[in-house]
Amino acid sequence: MAAPLLEVRNLRVEFPTRRGILTALDDVSFSIEPGEILGVVGESGAGKSMTGAAIIGLLEPPGRIARGEILLNGRRIDALPYAELRRIRGREIGAIFQDPLTTLNPLYSVGQQLVETMTTHLPITPDEARRRAIGWLEQVGIPAAAQRIDAYPHEFSGGMRQRVVIALALCAEPKLIVADEPTTALDVSIQAQVIALLKTLARDKGTAMMLITHDMGVIAETADRVAVMYAGRIAEIGPVRQVVLHARHPYSQGLMGSIPPLDRRVERLAQIDGSMPRLTAIPPGCAYNPRCPKVFGRCLGDRPDLMDAGPTQAACWLYDNV
Amino acid sequence: MFSFVVSRVLQAIPVMLVVAFISFAMFAYVGDPVSIMLGQDFTEAQRTALVHNLGLDRSFLVQFLTFVGNALQGEFGLSYRLGRPVAELIAERAPATLELAFCAAFIAIAIGVPMGVYTGLYRNSWLSRFFLTFSLIGVSLPTFLIGILLILVFAVNLGWLPSFGRGDVVSLGWWSTGFATATGWKALVLPAVTLGLFQLTLIMRLVRAEMLEVLRTDYIKFARARGLSNRAINFGHALKNTLVPVITVAGLQLGAIIAFAIVTETVFQWPGMGLLFIQSVGSADIPVMAAYLMLISAIFVTINLVVDLLYYAVDPRLRVGRRGH
Ligand SMILES: Nc1ncnc2c1ncn2[C@@H]1O[C@H](COP(=O)(O)OP(=O)(O)OP(=O)(O)O)[C@@H](O)[C@H]1O
Ligand code: SF4
Ligand SMILES: [Mg+2]
Numbered sequence: 001m002a003a004p005l006l007e008v009r010n011l012r013v014e015f016p017t018r019r020g021i022l023t024a025l026d027d028v029s030f031s032i033e034p035g036e037i038l039g040v041v042g043e044s045g046a047g048k049s050m051t052g053a054a055i056i057g058l059l060e061p062p063g064r065i066a067r068g069e070i071l072l073n074g075r076r077i078d079a080l081p082y083a084e085l086r087r088i089r090g091r092e093i094g095a096i097f098q099d100p101l102t103t104l105n106p107l108y109s110v111g112q113q114l115v116e117t118m119t120t121h122l123p124i125t126p127d128e129a130r131r132r133a134i135g136w137l138e139q140v141g142i143p144a145a146a147q148r149i150d151a152y153p154h155e156f157s158g159g160m161r162q163r164v165v166i167a168l169a170l171c172a173e174p175k176l177i178v179a180d181e182p183t184t185a186l187d188v189s190i191q192a193q194v195i196a197l198l199k200t201l202a203r204d205k206g207t208a209m210m211l212i213t214h215d216m217g218v219i220a221e222t223a224d225r226v227a228v229m230y231a232g233r234i235a236e237i238g239p240v241r242q243v244v245l246h247a248r249h250p251y252s253q254g255l256m257g258s259i260p261p262l263d264r265r266v267e268r269l270a271q272i273d274g275s276m277p278r279l280t281a282i283p284p285g286c287a288y289n290p291r292c293p294k295v296f297g298r299c300l301g302d303r304p305d306l307m308d309a310g311p312t313q314a315a316c317w318l319y320d321n322v
Numbered sequence: 323m324f325s326f327v328v329s330r331v332l333q334a335i336p337v338m339l340v341v342a343f344i345s346f347a348m349f350a351y352v353g354d355p356v357s358i359m360l361g362q363d364f365t366e367a368q369r370t371a372l373v374h375n376l377g378l379d380r381s382f383l384v385q386f387l388t389f390v391g392n393a394l395q396g397e398f399g400l401s402y403r404l405g406r407p408v409a410e411l412i413a414e415r416a417p418a419t420l421e422l423a424f425c426a427a428f429i430a431i432a433i434g435v436p437m438g439v440y441t442g443l444y445r446n447s448w449l450s451r452f453f454l455t456f457s458l459i460g461v462s463l464p465t466f467l468i469g470i471l472l473i474l475v476f477a478v479n480l481g482w483l484p485s486f487g488r489g490d491v492v493s494l495g496w497w498s499t500g501f502a503t504a505t506g507w508k509a510l511v512l513p514a515v516t517l518g519l520f521q522l523t524l525i526m527r528l529v530r531a532e533m534l535e536v537l538r539t540d541y542i543k544f545a546r547a548r549g550l551s552n553r554a555i556n557f558g559h560a561l562k563n564t565l566v567p568v569i570t571v572a573g574l575q576l577g578a579i580i581a582f583a584i585v586t587e588t589v590f591q592w593p594g595m596g597l598l599f600i601q602s603v604g605s606a607d608i609p610v611m612a613a614y615l616m617l618i619s620a621i622f623v624t625i626n627l628v629v630d631l632l633y634y635a636v637d638p639r640l641r642v643g644r645r646g647h
Binding site: 056058082086087088089090091094095097099102103104105106107108109116117120121152154165168169172 | 545546639
């Protein structure tokens with residue numbers, strides 16, 4: 001098996017606050033192979049965005065990586081000096097944010113933003129960068145790209161802006177894209193198009209992707225593997241078909257609701273009774289134990305780590321000694 | 323673009339008319355020019371003749387329109403106090419005020435913007451704290467007190483700089499400049515600092531607040547995620563987005579600098595329009611006061627127009643309908 005492109009090991013992110021240290025992520029470990037699409041799901045506040053931010057080194061202070069490591073092609077990137085980290089961002093790891101209305105600088109034309117990104121990372125002239133910028137706009141499906149390149153973000157619709165953001169994330173040819181809910185802010189009617197575009201481009205360029213979303217349908221159609229997060233930890237991780245159809249962890253089972261066939265579009269995450277505990281009130285033992293229908297004695301005292309549960313790995317005592 | 327300018331100029335007309343009306347009203351209600359000009363001894367015939375010459379026997383509307391018509395040609399009549407054409411007096415004094423205001427504005431922007439950027443970027447450094455404390459002084463001390471303190475330290479105690487006047491000036495046609503001589507420059511320092519200090523601290527605080535705001539935005543985060551250099555992010559993406567509010571305030575402050583030069587000019591006996599105005603108030607020299615009021619308003623209106631044009635240049639969102647969809 002090829003070496004993983006990205007490897008996250010025992011990642012722990014903390015926020016020092018006045019009332020003590022908040023642990024936002026704890027013991028998060030996973031890897032992404034070259035060209036692979038990893039879907040990340042979980043309720044709001046589970047730590048999905050936090051994981052993405054830690055990978056691109058954009059945790060908002062005072063948030064910090066307290067333990068663990070992040071490796072890109074075997075090289076540690078979690079403690080790099082700013083100048084080196086900057087050369088990784090955009091060049092080796094691209095990012096796509098949620099709201100295309102706010103991610104583009106309103107005072108720069110889309111061409112300027114593309115050109116500056118490319119000339120920052122690639123040994124090319126501004127003229128060559130501009131030529132490529134038009135090519136990128138064509139690839140992401142902006143009509144009349146050669147004329148639109150000098151237009152400003154406000155002259156594009158939301159969906160078109162997200163296409164521009166995708167072009168920006170890909171233009172320096174990174175090997176990995178972290179896409180944090182790339183379609184949540186878009187009109188429902190164009191979400192599918194944008195996801196399809198993202199998937200096609202990632203497959204064509206062999207770009208791996210960490211795709212954070214709430215939409216199980218998107219996961220089912222796009223991802224190779226899925227990680228389910230709960231209260232700052234990974235509850236289950238495995239091949240998409242297994243997790244969606246035969247989830248092992250009770251939380252994943254709750255998320256997927258009744259077992260849906262892969263070819264039918266699954267809408268929003270099913271509701272589970274109760275709510276995820278806040279970071280300050282995570283119960284001892286398994287964090288899911290107040291809501292878990294299968295809770296038993298051991299769950300109340302010991303915290304389960306990921307363990308093999310057939311084709312997937314689940315952090316649940318039900319699979320101890322399987 | 324052209325229609326934009328035209329519409330702004332049209333909007334300025336009513337403003338200027340109101341100011342003209344107020345200036346005009348001063349003639350009618352503040353003091354009595356006839357008795358001021360006639361002095362003690364006069365005959366009724368002399369009086370009637372003067373009233374007729376000044377046009378005071380005509381209807382209110384005709385008088386007002388005549389006033390506006392004259393004002394448009396730069397005609398404000400004779401100064402009661404000095405007996406010379408008001409336009410000439412103002413033209414003589416304008417260079418001093420404009421040079422002072424320009425230097426003060428330059429100091430405020432050239433120092434205030436970098437200080438604002440610095441304090442925005444390095445919020446917790448001791449230098450930022452020092453700048454902020456210093457800016458409190460600039461905001462809270464009244465201008466005349468700052469002027470007097472500066473005179474005390476740099477003119478009286480240290481003897482480095484003059485405490486009053488413009489130094490030697492050189493005439494370039496009708497413009498007299500203090501920029502051409504060493505004494506002229508030296509004389510500028512204290513009044514310009516006094517006049518610019520408040521604006522400097524204001525601009526610094528504004529730039530700082532705007533920087534803090536902009537640095538939190540998604541597009542700055544995204545610019546970081548694209549791996550742009552700190553320099554490109556801080557001085558390109560972030561600073562440019564603070565410009566619109568900064569231009570507004572800097573523009574308004576330039577108007578304020580020219581208007582409030584009155585205090586500084588009085589403290590430093592700076593021979594500008596402000597000092598002329600204060601002297602005119604003392605002797606109820608209405609023509610000079612009226613002309614000054616209208617000139618200052620015209621300057622404010624012009625600055626507003628320039629500010630609007632700058633917005634247009636900085637923010638593409640205002641250039642609507644240029645490319646369409
Ligand atoms: N600046 C901060 N200080 C303290 N805690 C924070 C801070 N930012 C986020 N958190 C906490 O970290 C946790 C993870 O947040 P994160 O944004 O990663 O959630 P998410 O899974 O992306 O949720 P969503 O689906 O709503 O985007 C949340 O509980 C949140 O309250
Ligand atoms: S460990 Fe126990 S409480 Fe937690 S998910 Fe498994 S069964 Fe439920
Ligand atoms: Mg999120």
